Amino acid sequence: MIRWLKPLVVVFALVPLAWVAWAFAHDRLGANPIRETEIQTGLWTLRFLAITLSISPARRATGWNWLIKYRRMLGLLTFFYATVHLSMWAGVDWFFAWGDMWHEVVKHKYILVGMTTFVLLAPLALTSTKGWVRRLGGKRWAALHRLIYVAAITGTVHYLWAVKKDTFFPLVYLAVFALLLGYRVIDARRKPFRVPPRRSSASVAA
Amino acid sequence: MLIRKPDDIASSEITPESAYMDRRRFIATAGMAAAGLAGAGALSSAAACTRDDRPTVKISGGDVATQQDKLNTFEQITTYNNYYEFGTDKEDPSENATRFRTHPWTVKVDGLVKKPGDYALEDLVKPFKVEERIYRLRCVEAWSMVIPWQGIPLKDMITRFEPLPSAKFVQFTTLLAPDQMPGQRRPILPWPYVEGLRMDEATNPLTLMATGLYGRPLPNQNGAPIRLIVPWKYGFKGIKAIVRMSFVDRQPMNTWQIANPDEYGFYANVNPTVDHPRWTQASERRIGEFRRRPTLMFNGYAEQVAHMYAGMDLRKNF
Numbered sequence: 001m002i003r004w005l006k007p008l009v010v011v012f013a014l015v016p017l018a019w020v021a022w023a024f025a026h027d028r029l030g031a032n033p034i035r036e037t038e039i040q041t042g043l044w045t046l047r048f049l050a051i052t053l054s055i056s057p058a059r060r061a062t063g064w065n066w067l068i069k070y071r072r073m074l075g076l077l078t079f080f081y082a083t084v085h086l087s088m089w090a091g092v093d094w095f096f097a098w099g100d101m102w103h104e105v106v107k108h109k110y111i112l113v114g115m116t117t118f119v120l121l122a123p124l125a126l127t128s129t130k131g132w133v134r135r136l137g138g139k140r141w142a143a144l145h146r147l148i149y150v151a152a153i154t155g156t157v158h159y160l161w162a163v164k165k166d167t168f169f170p171l172v173y174l175a176v177f178a179l180l181l182g183y184r185v186i187d188a189r190r191k192p193f194r195v196p197p198r199r200s201s202a203s204v205a206a
Numbered sequence: 207m208l209i210r211k212p213d214d215i216a217s218s219e220i221t222p223e224s225a226y227m228d229r230r231r232f233i234a235t236a237g238m239a240a241a242g243l244a245g246a247g248a249l250s251s252a253a254a255c256t257r258d259d260r261p262t263v264k265i266s267g268g269d270v271a272t273q274q275d276k277l278n279t280f281e282q283i284t285t286y287n288n289y290y291e292f293g294t295d296k297e298d299p300s301e302n303a304t305r306f307r308t309h310p311w312t313v314k315v316d317g318l319v320k321k322p323g324d325y326a327l328e329d330l331v332k333p334f335k336v337e338e339r340i341y342r343l344r345c346v347e348a349w350s351m352v353i354p355w356q357g358i359p360l361k362d363m364i365t366r367f368e369p370l371p372s373a374k375f376v377q378f379t380t381l382l383a384p385d386q387m388p389g390q391r392r393p394i395l396p397w398p399y400v401e402g403l404r405m406d407e408a409t410n411p412l413t414l415m416a417t418g419l420y421g422r423p424l425p426n427q428n429g430a431p432i433r434l435i436v437p438w439k440y441g442f443k444g445i446k447a448i449v450r451m452s453f454v455d456r457q458p459m460n461t462w463q464i465a466n467p468d469e470y471g472f473y474a475n476v477n478p479t480v481d482h483p484r485w486t487q488a489s490e491r492r493i494g495e496f497r498r499r500p501t502l503m504f505n506g507y508a509e510q511v512a513h514m515y516a517g518m519d520l521r522k523n524f
Contacts, residue, residue, distance in 0.1 A: 030296060031278075031286035031493045032349060095497055103486065110484050161484060164347060165465065166294040166394060 009070060013077045016044045017084065034093050041085035046159065046173055048078040049152055053180040060187070072128050075148070079125040086118055110161035113154050120151040149184075152177045263352065266339040267412050267437075267510055275342065278351040280420050282493050287427045288345065289446060290394055291380065291387035298389075299427035306386055308431040308447075317377075317453035320368035327431055331417060333366065334358040339414055339435070344476045344505045346440040346462075349491045355435055356418030361409040369405070373453035377402040378434060378445045395465050401434065401445035402458030402472065406514050412437055412507060415448075438507040440474040471524040473515075476505035480521050 020040045023029045029036040052074040059067040094101050104111045124145055126132075133141045156177055160170035262274040289299040292306075311327040336356050344350040364376070382398035384390040390397045407413065414435040417424055424430040429446025436443045442462050462470035469483050478488045478501040489498040504511050515523075 031282040032296070032491065034491065034496075035349070093491075093498070100486075100489070107481065108485055165290075 006070070006073065010073065010077070013048070013074075016040070017081070034088070038085060038088050038093065041081055041088060042159065042162075045078055045081040045085055046155055048074060048081055049148075049155060050173070050176055050180065052078055053148070053152060053177070057180065057183050057187075076125055076128060079121050082118055082121055086114075110158055113161065114158035117151050117155040117158055120147045120154065124148060124151075149181055152181065263340050263354075265342060265352070265506065267341075267507065275352045276494070277340070277354060278493055283351060283353055283419065284425050284427055286351075286493060288347075288441065289389075289427060289429070291389045291397075291399070291447070292427065293389050294394060300425075302388055303426035306426040306430070306447075308426065311431050311449075313432070313448060314450045315367050315452075316450070318370040318373035318455060319453045320370065321366065330363070330432075331358060334362050336417065337414075339412075341412075341414075341435060341437040342505050343435075343437065343441050343444070344490060344501065346442055346470065346474070346482065346487075348482075348485060348487060348489070348501075349493055350499075350505075351493045354420055355414060355416045356421065357414040357416035357435065359411060360413040360415050360434070361411060363415060364409055367451075367453070369453045372455050374405055374455050375402050375453075375457055376405065376408045377450075377452040377454050377458040378448050379450040379452075380445055381447045381449045395461050399445055399461045400458060401443055401460045402454075403434075403436065403443075404457075404514075407436065407511075410511060410514070412510055438476060438504040438511045440476060442470065443474050473520070473523045475511075475515065475520060475524075476501060476503070477520055477524070478503060480524050 020037055024033050024037055052071060055067050055071040059065060090096060090101060105115050124147060127141065127144060156170060156173045159173060160167060163170055263277050265275055285300045286296045287299040292299040292302040313325050313327060313330050315325060316322045336358060339355045339357065341353060341355060342350055343353055378401045380399040382390065416433050416435045417431065419425065419428055432448050433446040434444050434448065457472060460472055463472055481487050487501055490501045492499050
């Protein structure tokens with residue numbers, strides 16, 4: 001694929017964060033900017049998670065194997081947004097009040113499930129390199145990285161339990177993840193995935 | 207309890223310019239509304255100015271709190287609203303309520319009273335002196351603001367209707383008008399919005415029927431033309447756009463309790479020791495401030511209201 005496409009995707013992926021940071025600095029996030037930043041970074045975490053989970057089905061549907069090269073980067077972007085989201089909560093909202101935060105994790109299930117999501121994503125980010133695939137062996141690595149499916153569920157439940165009453169958008173995300181995960185369930189029953197033959201018409205510069 | 211009237215206030219205590227968006231406009235509006243307002247341009251406020259350019263204010267009727275309370279800006283108060291009749295995002299009411307018709311407006315008073323009737327809003331408020339009240343408003347979502355309301359003590363209004371001894375509760379209802387209130391087209395809450403107070407809560411000196419804000423008529427997104435303010439309770443008790451007041455002998459089922467009885471009750475007293483099932487109530491975000499604040503029992507009005515709940519289990523009656 002085109003050499004500069006990867007860096008370009010990263011740049012575009014960071015635009016939401018740049019916008020939130022700019023809006024925060026210029027007091028354009030409304031009357032409760034801390035809460036709004038938590039909401040926006042949380043939503044982008046879920047969105048990048050959905051995009052990451054769309055790579056394999058898209059690759060299957062289109063035969064574009066080069067898509068797989070972007071999956072790790074998108075996964076790491078997901079974790080990056082999750083880290084910003086958690087940092088806002090811990091560092092700005094709660095200002096590192098560890099006792100109060102622990103109380104939140106233990107007593108309030110939507111925080112517990114949010115923290116669980118982060119804890120599930122962290123090892124995936126840490127073992128995302130080729131070195132780790134070799135160290136763990138392909139099978140074990142693949143098994144570990146199936147935790148992303150659990151993270152997608154816990155992340156959406158965190159969102160669902162965080163809203164006061166209007167569950168419309170959390171349920172939309174739930175439906176999207178149900179489709180992305182459901183696809184894999186169906187696919188697992190079919191023949192094992194095989195790399196489709198290279199299309200001769202595709203003139204691809206590395 | 208200190209409700210400051212114009213004569214008591216030294217010129218040094220007149221609210222400085224920085225506390226209002228536009229002082230000239232305020233004075234002009236106040237001049238026009240002079241017939242209804244207790245004192246144009248006179249607000250009860252502490253003289254102390256801190257490094258923050260906003261002065262601290264004295265909360266009307268509140269405990270002498272050790273923490274400093276500052277007025278929130280008109281912008282904050284009118285663009286961050288929970289008013290699901292106009293949408294569920296915080297900016298929705300200010301965006302969607304611009305053409306809401308608040309005139310003519312009728313409030314039906316019925317039930318166990320000697321003087322029921324359909325009162326035009328002007329007739330409802332005319333006999334009373336509009337007062338200035340600076341109150342904390344604490345939302346159940348754990349954010350809060352300090353707001354300069356103008357309104358009529360509900361106690362005075364109730365006296366006029368002459369409730370019967372059998373009347374134990376007052377029930378309020380909001381307008382049902384999906385053509386004007388887009389949020390009512392979805393069953394996000396069981397419309398119309400209903401709230402209620404026990405008679406002693408309704409006649410407490412703090413309870414206010416608000417008709418104005420920052421010296422101006424209530425903006426639509428804040429509950430125009432008339433709404434309830436019960437400062438020691440969570441904000442959802444402050445029902446907006448009231449069209450009916452019924453005096454009843456049974457505790458009303460308020461809307462948020464119907465919507466989610468495990469999370470929202472009838473009393474809804476601000477209580478840092480009783481968490482919401484999903485989040486803590488021990489602290490809050492004061493809009494405009496960077497650090498969280500500890501939440502005060504009864505929102506800092508314990509001296510005026512705690513006696514009404516003596517002996518009650520507030521964990522059960524949340």
